[in-house]
Amino acid sequence: MSKVFIALQTNDDTRPIIESILSDNPHAVANESPAMVKIDAEGRMTIRRASIEALIGRDFDLQELHTNLISLSGHIDESDDEFSLYWND
Amino acid sequence: MTVAAIKEYTGRARDAVENFHGNQLLFIGWEDHLMFCAPFAFPFPPTMRFGDIVEKVLPGAYGYHPDWARIDWSKVAWIKSGVPWVPSFKHSLAENGLGHKDAIRFRTPGLAGIGGACS
Amino acid sequence: MDMQVPKKKLSLKERYTLMTRDLAWDTSYQPKEKVYPYAGYEGIKIHDWDKWEDPFRLTMDAYWKYQSEKERKLYAIIDAYSQSNGHLGVTDARYLNAIKLFLTGVTPLEYMAHRGFAHVGRQFPGAGARVACMMQAIDEMRHAQTQIHSLSNYNKYYNGFHDFPHMYDRVWYLSVPKSFFEDAMTAGPFEFVVSIGFSFEYVLTNLLFVPFVSGAAYNGDMGTMTFGFSAQSDEARHMTLGLECIKFILEQDPANLPIVQRWIDKWTWRGVRLLSIVAAMMDYMLPKRVMSWKEAWEIYFEENGGALFKDLARYGIRMPDCAAQIAKEKDHLSHQVWATFYNYGAATDFHTWLPDAEEMDWLAQKYPDTFDKYYRPRFEFWREQADKGNRFYNKTLPMLCQTCQIPTVFTEPDDPTKICYRETTYKGDKYHFCSDHCQHIFENEPEKYVQAWLPVNQIYQGNCFDDGVDPGAPGFDPLAAVLEHCRMVHGRDNLDFEGSEDQRNFEEWRGMSKRNA
Numbered sequence: 001m002s003k004v005f006i007a008l009q010t011n012d013d014t015r016p017i018i019e020s021i022l023s024d025n026p027h028a029v030a031n032e033s034p035a036m037v038k039i040d041a042e043g044r045m046t047i048r049r050a051s052i053e054a055l056i057g058r059d060f061d062l063q064e065l066h067t068n069l070i071s072l073s074g075h076i077d078e079s080d081d082e083f084s085l086y087w088n089d
Numbered sequence: 090m091t092v093a094a095i096k097e098y099t100g101r102a103r104d105a106v107e108n109f110h111g112n113q114l115l116f117i118g119w120e121d122h123l124m125f126c127a128p129f130a131f132p133f134p135p136t137m138r139f140g141d142i143v144e145k146v147l148p149g150a151y152g153y154h155p156d157w158a159r160i161d162w163s164k165v166a167w168i169k170s171g172v173p174w175v176p177s178f179k180h181s182l183a184e185n186g187l188g189h190k191d192a193i194r195f196r197t198p199g200l201a202g203i204g205g206a207c208s
Numbered sequence: 209m210d211m212q213v214p215k216k217k218l219s220l221k222e223r224y225t226l227m228t229r230d231l232a233w234d235t236s237y238q239p240k241e242k243v244y245p246y247a248g249y250e251g252i253k254i255h256d257w258d259k260w261e262d263p264f265r266l267t268m269d270a271y272w273k274y275q276s277e278k279e280r281k282l283y284a285i286i287d288a289y290s291q292s293n294g295h296l297g298v299t300d301a302r303y304l305n306a307i308k309l310f311l312t313g314v315t316p317l318e319y320m321a322h323r324g325f326a327h328v329g330r331q332f333p334g335a336g337a338r339v340a341c342m343m344q345a346i347d348e349m350r351h352a353q354t355q356i357h358s359l360s361n362y363n364k365y366y367n368g369f370h371d372f373p374h375m376y377d378r379v380w381y382l383s384v385p386k387s388f389f390e391d392a393m394t395a396g397p398f399e400f401v402v403s404i405g406f407s408f409e410y411v412l413t414n415l416l417f418v419p420f421v422s423g424a425a426y427n428g429d430m431g432t433m434t435f436g437f438s439a440q441s442d443e444a445r446h447m448t449l450g451l452e453c454i455k456f457i458l459e460q461d462p463a464n465l466p467i468v469q470r471w472i473d474k475w476t477w478r479g480v481r482l483l484s485i486v487a488a489m490m491d492y493m494l495p496k497r498v499m500s501w502k503e504a505w506e507i508y509f510e511e512n513g514g515a516l517f518k519d520l521a522r523y524g525i526r527m528p529d530c531a532a533q534i535a536k537e538k539d540h541l542s543h544q545v546w547a548t549f550y551n552y553g554a555a556t557d558f559h560t561w562l563p564d565a566e567e568m569d570w571l572a573q574k575y576p577d578t579f580d581k582y583y584r585p586r587f588e589f590w591r592e593q594a595d596k597g598n599r600f601y602n603k604t605l606p607m608l609c610q611t612c613q614i615p616t617v618f619t620e621p622d623d624p625t626k627i628c629y630r631e632t633t634y635k636g637d638k639y640h641f642c643s644d645h646c647q648h649i650f651e652n653e654p655e656k657y658v659q660a661w662l663p664v665n666q667i668y669q670g671n672c673f674d675d676g677v678d679p680g681a682p683g684f685d686p687l688a689a690v691l692e693h694c695r696m697v698h699g700r701d702n703l704d705f706e707g708s709e710d711q712r713n714f715e716e717w718r719g720m721s722k723r724n725a
Contacts, residue, residue, distance in 0.1 A: 002515030007418060009437050033498055035425035035433055036418070063266070066274045067281070069441045071414050073512050075519075076263035076448055080220050087519045092655035093396060095249045100655040102637055104665045114665065116607040116640065118627055124586055126548040127606035127615035128627065132668040150604040170631060190638040192607065192631060204585035207625035 004045050004074030004085040007038040014068045020051035036070055044086040045074075106189040113189040115182065117142075119151060120168075120196040121207040128192065139185050140178030156200040166196045220265050227267035229258070232335030244333045250396040252468075253461035257334030260456050263448050271343055275350070278438050282354055285434045290361040296721045299427040299495040301366065301714030302705045305558040306493035307359060307424075307432055308368040312557060313385050313485060314416070315355040316376040318439075320389040321404060322348035328397040337456075340449045341401070347442040354438060358431040365717075366710050368557050371695045375557055378672065378694045380663040381485075381549075383613045387660060388482045392475075394656070398457065399471050405450030407475030411513050413443050416486050419504040423494045451516070458523040465524045470652070476528035477645040481612040484545045491542035491571065492563060500574035501542045509534070530645045536621045539575055543583040548617050550590065551602035555687065557696050559705035562591050582624050599704065603687065605664040610639040610657055611646035618642045634658065 006021070008014040014037070021039055022028055028041035039045070052060045062083045074085035092098050106113050113135055118128030129150055133142065143162070151157045167174050170192065176185050187193070202208040218226070235243050247254075288294075298304065322345050329341030363369035376382050392403040421436030454472075457464050487501040499507075517527045553560035563571060568587060572579045590600050606615035620626045630641040634654045641647040650657045666672050670679050673689045691698050705711055 002518055003511065004515075005512070033419070033422040035437070036422050038418075063270055063274060066266075066441060066445070067277050069444050070437050071418055071440055072444050072447070073515065075451070078220065078263060078265055087515055088522065089515075089518050092653045093250055093399070095246065098655060100657075100659045102635070102658040103661060104658075104669075105637065108669045110670065112668070114668065118607075118629070120627075121625060123547075123619070123625070123627070124589070124600070125602060125604075126544070126551045126617045128629075129604045130607045130664050130668070131604075153598075153600060171629060188638070190640070192629060192638070192640055194629070202585075203589045206582055206585040208582075208586035208589065 001043045002087045002089060003040045003042055004072070004087060005038055005040045006045065006047075006072045006085060007036055007070040009068045009070060010035055010037055011068065013064075016055035017047070017052055017065070017068075020055055021045065021047055024048050024051050041085075044084060046085075047083040049081050104190065109189075113182070113187075115142075115187060116190070116192040117147070118192070118194040120194055121200070122151070122154060122156065122202050124154060124203060124208045125151065128194070133182060135183040135187075136181050138179065138181055139176050139187075142182075143178065154202075156197065156202065159200060160197045161199075164198050166198070168194045168196070224262065224265035224267055227269070228262070228339045229335045232338075240333060244331055246331045246397050247333050250398050250467065252398045252457060252464050254333070254457070255460055257332075257337070259459065260334050260336035261452060262336055262340050263452055264445050266343065266445065268339075268343075275347075278441060279350070279354075282434050282438045283357075286358050286361070286431060289430045289434075293721060294428075294430050295362060295365055296714070296718050297428040297430075301710045302559070302561065303427050303429065303493070303495050304362060304366055304710065305368070305560075305705065306489045307362065307429065308366075308558040309485065309489060309493070310432070311355065311359045311369060312372045312375050312379065312382055315352055315359075316373065316382075317385050317389055318348050318351040318355065320393065322346075322352060324389070324393045324400055324404060327393070328400050331397040337401075337453070340452075344405075344442075344446050344449060347439075347446070351435075351439040351442070354435045358435045361431060365713065367697075367708075368559075368701045368710075374695050378663075379557055379696075380552070380555060381614075383661060383663050384485070385482060387613050388478055391478065391656070398467075401450070401453050402457075402468060402471040403475040403478070405446060406454050407450075407472055408479045409443060410447040410450040410516065411476060411509065412479040412483055413440075413447075414508040414512065415483055415504055417443060418508065419499055420486060420490055423490065423496070423498045426496050426498050427494060454520065454525075455523070458520075458525070469525060472525065473528045473530065473645075474649050474652075477530040477643075477649070478612065480530065480534055481614060481642070481646070484541050484614065487542035488545040488549065491574075492546040492567075497570070500571075502538045502574060505538045533621045533643065533645065537618070539578040540582070540619065540624055543571070543575070543579065544617050544619070547583070547586060548615060551600070552606075553704065554601045554603070554698075554702050555691065557694070557701050559703065559708050559710065561705045562587050562594065578624065594704075605667065607640055608662045608664050609642035609646050610660055610662070611641055611649050613660065613662060614642060616640065616642045 008018060018030060018037055018039065022030060025041050025045050028039050028045055031038045031040065047062065049060055049062050062078065065083065072085055074087055077084045109132055111134055112132035115131050115133050116128050117131065119125060131146065167176055241248065325341045325345035325348060329338050329345055332338050332341065359369060376386060392400050395403065417436055417440040421433055421440065424432035424436060454468065457468055490501045490504065517525065549556055550560050568584060572584065593600060608614065609616050616627060618628050620628045628643055630644060630647045632639050632647060632651060639650060641650065667686065667690055672693050673679060674693050677689050679686065688698065696702060700709055
């Protein structure tokens with residue numbers, strides 16, 4: 001199965017996002033490079049609004065991801081509650 | 090279809106020989122000597138003697154290479170458009186059948202560049 | 209106690225529908241074909257534009273909100289960086305030559321992308337596609353602006369940053385990126401969006417913006433890191449647009465498949481040739497390196513692109529036919545390109561140098577099958593000669609590929625000791641190529657590529673000198689005249705980094721930044 005990935009800048013905004021992705025997607029692996037973190041996952045990766053909100057203690061709009069996003073791969077399915085990356089194979 | 094276009098369309102060849110003020114382009118490459126990163130492009134009049142290129146022009150372009158001075162010109166193998174070819178040094182480019190934008194190469198047997206690495 | 213009644217809020221999907229598609233209208237007093245005259249001639253058949261889906265569902269109001277946040281953040285960092293003399297914190301001044309290449313070779317492409325997307329955003333009959341292209345057009349303008357603003361800080365201190373738009377139109381190697389984008393922009397709207405939106409953005413820009421920009425951060429270049437990542441955050445959206453576009457076109461009509469496949473084949477190859485400059489930047493120009501070009505290639509093209517093409521297989525799309533040759537070239541590309549810049553270092557608007565012993569060991573370790581065997585001897589010979597005061601400057605102009613416009617430096621895919629020669633004859637004239645793929649691209653649309661503005665041939669036609677310069681005058685020096693025409697100052701902007709004004713100034717200023725003068 002192919003891997004999807006999301007790459008985020010390393011900063012205070014993304015720390016809880018990265019933490020929630022890794023806990024919601026136990027098969028995901030974080031790879032750190034200077035100034036960035038690339039998270040790879042086989043097949044599918046889901047980012048959940050509720051998990052991030054639980055960590056940061058405030059409302060979070062998943063579109064806030066745009067501010068610190070570096071890159072991604074896979075098809076996207078975005079709703080108010082979840083942002084998913086996946087391949088169909 | 091020679092181009093995707095909304096109507097009949099013809100391009101203008103930007104490198105037509107008329108644009109070179111009486112010269113034509115000749116491309117020359119030295120096989121196995123990649124220190125010179127690519128074949129060279131020269132503008133020459135079609136009346137130029139082929140031997141003059143080898144004797145008067147190429148030393149300025151290739152002379153930096155230690156193999157240049159070691160070339161035995163009687164053994165050099167020439168290639169034109171990918172096939173073996175024998176030039177006549179005393180004849181002109183035109184008499185040698187060299188037209189605008191022809192590409193020729195020469196191989197110098199026994200010389201394989203810096204450290205034998207074709208550099 | 210007051211009860212808080214949550215306001216009824218539209219869902220993301222509803223908001224997107226209302227704010228994009230529902231803002232569109234159908235033409236009434238002009239036929240659609242006249243309003244969208246370029247939508248049909250490429251042969252792509254679209255039956256229902258309403259099937260277009262924007263996966264990000266970004267509406268204009270949200271777009272402004274997040275983009276303005278990104279801008280505020282970026283300019284705060286840029287200001288802080290320049291106020292604190294951040295340029296003295298980069299690894300060394302040699303590093304900045306990679307950034308000069310970026311400014312002259314990449315930034316103008318952002319502006320070209322802006323123009324291209326603004327154009328196709330007008331030409332697509334579907335509202336969803338028009339909105340996405342319009343946002344991308346604004347993004348691309350933003351990228352050009354933020355890059356120019358960020359790098360203008362270096363222009364205050366270092367040479368070579370002074371006249372990039374002028375150089376873009378004139379300097380020999382910059383005809384490579386320039387012609388790449390002009391090729392895309394003069395294609396129809398569907399080919400443009402497949403070329404730039406899919407092949408370039410999705411398959412290839414990661415290689416530039418992710419590992420290279422991470423490398424900029426590693427070398428202390430906060431300016432480049434900031435605009436790079438800020439731009440790439442938009443690229444994620446662009447990549448998604450590119451992918452959506454391919455899926456949409458393929459789902460609309462089976463007759464679209466061969467056309468799209470041909471474009472993917474063409475533009476993957478055109479993009480790979482363009483990125484050969486980035487290969488050299490990553491392996492040779494960064495003093496501290498995050499990964500080799502080959503490693504980046506394996507992650508972002510082979511793994512990521514491989515997953516993409518596997519996914520698209522259900523539409524009948526296969527891996528581009530150039531993939532086999534690309535796999536062979538990854539061990540050679542950066543070395544051949546850097547050697548080319550070293551050859552013509554008298555005609556570059558940045559400095560060149562030879563890798564030192566430690567760098568050559570790193571290259572040998574990253575390229576165990578090729579570096580020591582094919583490239584080290586060349587570099588060591590040049591080093592030896594340079595140490596004797598006999599630095600190699602190639603003063604004879606090279607043959608160029610008619611399609612990619614790169615000097616024909618690339619070797620046969622199966623023999624790294626032989627230059628790859630390919631030629632064809634069209635309407636009585638010969639044309640030369642660096643590869644089978646560039647030749648096929650030409651042969652498919654010869655009337656387009658016979659018009660290529662090849663710098664070497666233009667110099668020989670006398671078109672690259674300032675007005676009033678007489679190439680027939682006694683003692684005429686063509687190289688000097690070409691440099692002048694490009695607004696490069698000989699001895700200041702070109703030649704070796706070693707001994708350059710940049711090197712001297714940086715050392716002096718860094719010294720002053722550590723202690724009181």
